[in-house]
Amino acid sequence: MKKNLLFVMPSLSAGGGEKSLVNLLSQIDFNQYEVDLFLFNHEGIFMEFLPGEVHVLPLPDSYRLFNLPFAESVRKLVFQNRLPLAYCRAMFAFKNAISRSNAVTEQYNWKYLASSLNVLDKRYDVAVGFLEKSSTYFCVDKVQAAKKIGWVHIDYDKLGMDPRFDIKYFEQLDHIVTVSEECTHVLKKRFPEQRHKIEMIYNIVSPTMIKQMANQANIDVYERSHNEIIILSIGRLHYQKGFEMAVEACKILVDKGYKVRWNIIGQGEEHERLAHLIQENGLQNHFRLLGLKSNPYSYIKHADIYVQTSKFEGKSIAIDEAKILNKPILVTNFSTAKDQIKHGYNGWIVEMNPGDIARGIEQLILDEDLRLQLSKNLSQEQLGTEEEIDKLYKLVGER
Missing domain, CATH: 3.40.50.2000 (Glycogen Phosphorylase B;)
Incomplete structure (x- = not known):
């Protein structure tokens, strides 16, 4: 059974x-x-x-009503004489509005959200x-x-x-x-x-699935210009991922004369801030926010270097995917980085600031033998976790 x-x-x-x-x-x-x-x-x-x-x-009707935009949700709940739920919806919105910590707010707002959900x-x-x-x-x-x-x-x-x-x-x-x-x-x-x-x-x-999807695009998805180094990062546009450090590191590299294009796959609440930072630093031709991609593997395959600028992680799936596709990988020294990367063997770990990120990327750009050795070492690892x-x-x- x-x-x-x-x-x-x-x-x-x-x-x-x-x-x-x-x-x-x-x-x-x-x-x-x-x-x-x-x-x-x-x-x-x-x-x-x-x-x-x-x-x-299926989602319950009470939750669908609760999840509507605030004014519409409260109006419909009051019209249906569901006043306790309307009160919870109002408190949910109020607590979110005054929040200083999204994580703690989600915890203590659960009691309001839970009122719209049955067992x-x-x-x-x-x-x-x-x-x-x-x-x-x-x-x-x-x-x-x-x-x-x-x-x-x-x-x-x-x-x-x-x-x-x-x-x-x-x-x-x-x-x-x-x-x-x-x-x-x-x-x-x-x-x-x-x-x-x-x-x-x-x-x-699954290495088999990742490699199959990576090969779906037979052309270079970046349409790069001559001698351009393609850098890729993947992650939600959120404080956790440290992408503002990526923008600053890119600026350092461009100012030194390196021909780089840094791409980020992901979306999130930091989009406007990052777009402003890119424009402020004159990096429109060097740093691009690509949005979401249901199949990011062709982008990993055709990148020269994968970079993770996170401030903290659990265990990054994106790093595992870049490892499976044998990309030279650079990560910041967040608390769990060494769970996935052995510095100098299958990747490069740098301190968590734009200067060190830029210096690490510069070293990988200049030392092609190092990049090839990192990729070779990754190709010999057993990386599937099925x-x-x-x-x-x-x-x-x-x-």
Whole structure:
């Protein structure tokens, strides 16, 4: 008899956690498991990559009303005489407006959002909140399941959350999964009384799929000019990714006379700020925001150098993908960088400032032998993690 699994996720828009979930679902044995997926938002570039066997649950009408723009939402709720829900919608908007920390606001705003969501009717063998905060809170508060699992994709201490809020939910989980050795260490230190529940499952990446998609474009997607060095970064346009340092590093390289074009795949709340910074530094021909790409692998394949300027990460899927495509990689020295990159062997680690980023890129540009050696070393690594699905099966199968 098949086991019933539920996964909960905010959306399948661009992001490492979202891609990680799609990769995981693509590896599940649907002969053994029935899989439902609850999304708070049914839009996103990864929706098209969901396996057909996954059943996406419909959103309740109360949540659809709650999720409308503020004025329209309150007006319709009042018209329907749903005054308690209208009050919660107003408080949700007010708390967001005065927020100084998006992470903490999402935690303490959960009680208002939760008022628009009922407990799911179906009972599951296992429910998985696949992202920290609301996904895990929904899993605990709104799902009937024999076993509940929460996933943390980030260095917990760098996300700015209030652990006093999360401990109430972690206590009700059977397992807490995270994605790297450093993230595991941080969680066990932050929540020592929950350390027996904490497991590590690497993000699932498939070299076969990535290489197939990388080869879909047989031409250089960048249309580069002669001797131009193409740099690529991938990530949400968010403070975490440190892209303002990328712009400043690009400016240093251009001022030194290097013919570079730095491309970023991603979108997010920092778009306007970064676009202004690019224009302010006169980098319109050297630094480009490409937006989202459902298939970024051709862009990785045709880049000369992959750069990750993050201030913190859990375990970056984009770095793993660049490794699979044997790109010379430069990363900043965030807390989990050494979980993925061995400096001088399969990548280059630099300090977290524009000057050091620029100097590191300059070294890779000038030393072609170094770039070739990094790529060669990557080509000899075993980089697929499809077998990580077995760790999930083990957690699901435990009683």
